Amino acid sequence: MEKRPLMNELTQGRDLANQLKDHLHKTVSPQTCDSLVEQILSSYENALSMLNRPTQADAVDSYSPHHCNTNVFKKRKTMEKWSEQVKVCSGSMVEGPLSDGYSWRKYGQKDILGANHPRAYYRCTHRNVQGCLATKQVQRSDEDSSLFEVTYRGRHTCIQATQLSKALEKKPKKEESVEERRMDRGFSFKAYRGGGGGGGGEEALFPSFSFASTPIETEKLENLFYLGHNLQTSDSDLSDHMINSTPTSATNSPFGDLDLDFDFDVTESEMFV
């Protein structure tokens, strides 16, 4: 995948977001919309800066998941890592940070020095089944409690709902295997359930969140996510496939009304950082 067209695309996106920002100031001016636009801009900035750092993707390729089974901590240095900020609007249905189309399982939580909120650690649900070593960390921002800092580590090597949804387009749902159904559950984002099980009882750090995923929205989201991944992982098996299918294939109005815009915004934030 060529770098320059990507740069052009991202730069254009940033400019468009700027225009959108001006528009919002003239018509409606809710602070939430404003912050969303700011996120678009910061995401684009991050993506651009990442693209200007050529060595980052190389570090990933030198990492092979097979030779670190016995020494899981050695991978910290070489794992691909990128972060993003996810804004949560308290008034909306969305109460937790949006997920990214993958199903995550929480495996730890730590109080971080100097941070008001603990950091939660998630790994791919399919870690055991498919050996997927992708992990992510979620931490609530100190200044803005509705802002989540999400740090991803490693690439997903598992087959996720993207492939599933494509399969569903062609055949009825009852054809699913057991494993496919497990993946489908990845779209009911339970990752941020707070104080549920265990001895918990503490306040819900990450309130529960359920994502109403229509087939159209799901596909769009996934396509966008993979497209974003391809920005930094050009050797992905899915690259060619995903590039050929445009992110907006499922809908005619990727930037239509405000509602769509909102969904799109968060998705972009997740994919471009």
Next chain:
DNA sequence: CTCATTTGACCTGA
């Protein structure tokens, strides 16, 4: 019964 979350202990790297 199975699976996810919680949480304290343990390990690693700076």
Next chain:
DNA sequence: TCAGGTCAAATGAG
């Protein structure tokens, strides 16, 4: 040495 990251037993939910 210590903060951050991970493990795994205990526990709860479905």
